[in-house]
Amino acid sequence: MNTDIFNVQTKIGKPWKKPPFVQSNLLRWVLITGFVIYLIAAYMTIDVNWSRVYEGLERGKKFVLAFTNPDFTSRSSDIWEGMIESILMTVASSVVGILISIPIALGAARNVSPLPVYLICRGIIAISRALQEIIVAILLVAIFGFGPLAGFLTLSFATIGFLSKLLAEDIESMDKVQAEAIKASGAKWTQWINYGVQPQVMPRLIGLSIYRVDINFRESAILGLVGAGGIGATLNTAFDRYEYDTAAAILLIIIVIVMALEYLSGIVRARVQ
Amino acid sequence: MLEIKQLVKKYHTGDLALNGVDLKVEKGQVMALIGPSGAGKSTLIRCVNRLEKATSGEIWLNGENIVKMRSGKLRRARRNMGMIFQEYALVERLTVMENVLSGRLGYVGFWRSFLRKFPQSDINAAFGLLEKVGLDTMVNKRADELSGGQRQRVGIARALIQKPDILLVDEPTASLDPKTSRQIMRLICELCRERELAAIINIHDVALAQMFVQRVVGLRFGAVQFDGPPEGLTPDVLTMIYGEEDWEATIESVDDEDDLVTL
Amino acid sequence: MIFTYCWQQISKSTTWFFVWDAPRIATDLWTRATPPKWEYISQLGKPIWDTLNIATLGTLFALIIAVPVAFLAARNTTPSRFIIRPIALLIIVSTRSINSLIWALLLIAIIGPGVFAGVIAIAIRSIGFCAKLLYEAIEEIDETQVEAITATGASRWQVMAYGIVPQILPAFAGIAVFRWDINIRESTVLGLVGAGGIGLQLNASLNVLAWPQVTLILILILLAVIFSEWISAKVRHAII
Structure with missing residues (x-):
């Protein structure tokens, strides 16, 4: 140049x-x-109705004010039930999702598995990642009926795509020498995975799992919108009835739980590393 | 021109880096600052530019006390002090030219500098300096594409384009090989002589210091232990600065090295 | 053990009759949903364009706000550690804890349904996400480069423009494209709550149980997602 x-x-x-x-x-x-x-x-196609927006500002103000005075009590049983359901879905789907992700991640790492297995596992990951949680939830609600089961399955499915992909990448980029040293000692495939691979990817697996729990909880808050259980349904009703103080209460609970999870994951990640 | 009086710097951790340093540097004088690591060499230089705030004491540059300055005035004072860093401290993702021109930031307004519209005189000066340091073909290269020696030359050009009265040089050769180290030291000293610049050069390589400067100051535990011409660095003096060690080899090596490495 | 408890609770609120019936329903659904109703595509041009706009404009708005928030939140650039930094962090946490669908729900209640609500919902959700990644990048910069610029006598803003911005620019571009990619996915479903885009058609088709149309829309969404992932991979490649 x-x-x-x-x-x-x-x-x-x-x-x-x-x-x-x-x-x-x-x-x-x-x-x-x-x-x-x-x-x-x-910009031209957005077509903003400014007078409507202007009217809305009044309601917006009311909503913001509602945050200073959230109403936890008047729908407390609904909030309580929804939250419990969200948490149940989060825990159950995280456990199942993580357990299934591990073998799929191993299968999707080119350096530990043969080509046909690799392709199948990568295919599963691709499908899981391409489909939005909410769309999966709609389909599963249509098939399994309303309720937390559909939400649980949705989140498990989404967890698989997320966790397997990142974990597989981690396995692929691990230190070859360590793994080969185990192989050289005449270990079986399972022993090799257990001694050569597992110690190297364990910290990352734990970190990612906790992160995914966090995501699953946030997602579980919206699955209720399509009938797949959790706090989302309660939230939706609150908005429909313009009960901003209840909505604010629910949002605050979500924020606090997410913050707590994030804080927790920070501690755990610092400890495993 | 630069006068440091009873400078004390105590870090938050409680470490006493400088313990009452008195120092005077005249116009056009190149001074080497030697001493073991942790003696406070870097801290001294950083206090002069006020990258660190001195705990107590005074630093007078051209009749003004830097320690007491408010931020606007400090910025103007900093324009008169060119600084050269150990790890070059170039902005890696900017071009060589931008790095050199960044030395003029104190003189141009924000928008001019943001849009890279520096005055023509600055651009001319930058081209001139880049030729001087031997980088005239690298103007539009990104700084992270250069070798260590080349980067340090960009650093030198950046300091000089400020048209400073004094250069503050922090371990200019610590990350360079011996040959490049000498070239860089020679370049700095030549440029100082040419422009009648004063300079404080922090350096851990005693032999290199003796080769190029007229005055050496030895620092230990944040206090001046030695101040004199390079010939005064006898084994006794070095022991006083660094502690017990066999110094004969270090001093002798100065004589038998050839100085004919050209730029 | 906790898991078994959770599972029991979930199964308690499940109508197992429907679940045992699921395979039959699924096959039934499949026969009704195929083949996709291809001629419906003529009505999907505008919605998919809206979806693209929601994602792109939402990302742009988010970045405009996220950049200053990130600078206020980063330990090394914040003007005040004890007042402004916590506020910036609060903005980040609260905007990113809440899904864009919920933001959309909220905005529709406030400013009415439409694309605009979608854009704002996406923007708000992305602020926290982008600002968090960006402020982490700012905290990781090489301070000596900043010091070198400070030492020349540059002003605060010049130090920012010369010492900090060049260092975080690649991270910034990466974050922007990454979030845009995510936003394309999210904006495809915003219509479910009325915030414009292809989700509106999806919702309408679901409501009248027009399964062949649903299939077509899902195929289209899938293509959009693949397309956005391809673009973002390309751009990231060009930057690095």
Whole structure:
């Protein structure tokens, strides 16, 4: 780019410009104008009803104020039941999801499993990741009926995609030498996994699992919207009835639990590392 | 020009890094600061630029006390002090030119610097300096593509474009090989002579210091132990600064090395 | 043990009759849902465009707010550790603990249904996410580069522009694209609660049990997700 013979005398007096990120002039302008045109087009189609928004601000204010005065009591039994159900779903689905993810992660790591197994496991992961939790929940509710079972299955399924993928990547990037040393001692495949692989990926598995518990809890809060159990149904009703103080109470509980989980995971991760 | 009086620096941890240092540097004087690690060399330099705030004492630069300055004034004072760092401290993801021009930040407004629209005189100066340090073909390279010696040259150019009165140089050669170390030291000293710059050079390599400077200050436990010409660094003096060790080899090695490494 | 308890509770509130019936229902559903109703695609152009816009504009808004929040939350750049930093952290935690669907639900109650509510819902949810990753990146920068710029006599803002921004720019771009990718997924379902996009059609089709249409929409969503993942992989590759 700048290998041509350089002569200070010719440069002095000339301006200097930072070389642009996109080298080709044409491409750069196409990208910039394309983006601007897209933004304008996107903005035009949004079609905001400003008077409606303005009216809404009043309600928005009411909602924000509701946070200073949340109502935990008047629907306390609904909130309580919903929360318990959310937590049950979270725990059960995390346990099942993690247990299933481990073999799938092993299968999806190219360095520990043969090609056909690898392809099947990667396929399962891809499907699980491509499908939104809420869409899976809709289908499962249609098949298994309303209730926490559908939510539990949804979250387990989503956990598999998330955890297996990250764990498989970790296994693939592990230190080969350590694993080979075990193999060289004549260990069976299971022993090899147990002694060569497991110690290396264990801290990450624990960290990811706790993170996933956190995600599962947050997700369990919305599954109720489509009838798959949990606090979401209560929340939805609260919004429908414009009971902002109850909604605020529920949201606060969610935030506090998520914060607690995050704090907990920080401690655990610090300990395993 | 620079006068340090009874400078004390105590860290939060309770470590006493500087314990009443008195030092005076005249215009155009290049001074090497030697001493064992932990003697307070870096702290001294960082206090002068006020990257660390001194606990007590005074630092007078051109008749103004840096320790007591408010932030606007401090920024103007910092423009007169060029600093060169041990690990180069270039902004890795910016080009060589941007790194050099960043030495002018104290002189241009925010938006001008943000849009990289520096005055033409600054750009000319940058080109001139880059030629001087031998990097004229690397103007648009990113700093992280350069070798250690090249990076330190960019660091030197960045310090000099400030048009400072004094250079504060913190272990300029600690991460470089012996040959490059000498080239860099020579470059710094030549440029100082040419521009009549004063300089405080922190250096742990005594031989290298003796080779290039007119004055050596030895620091131990945050206090000045020796102050004099490089010839005054006898084994006794070195023992006083560093502790017991056989010093003959260190001092002799100065004489038999050839100085003909060109830039 | 805890697990068995949880499982018992779940099974207690499950109508097992439906579950035993599930295979039959599933096959029944499958026969009704296939083949997809291809001609319905003509009505899906606008919704998918809306979905794309919700994700993109939502991400942009989120980034505009997330950047200052991240700087206020990072230990090394916050102007005040004891007042402003906790506030910034509170914004981060509260916006990211709550799913975008819930934000959408809330915004629809406040400003009415439509694409705009979707954009804002996505934006709010993404603020915390982006700001968290960004402030972690800011806390990991190399301080000596910042010091070097400070030592030249640069002002606070110049130190930011020269010492900090170049260091976090790659992380920033990565985060932006990563979140955009997630937002495409999330915006496909926002319509379920009325916040615009393809989810609206999905909801409408589900309500009238038009399963062939549902199948088509799901295929389309799948394609959108694959497309966004492909783009984000490309962009990330170009940056690094």
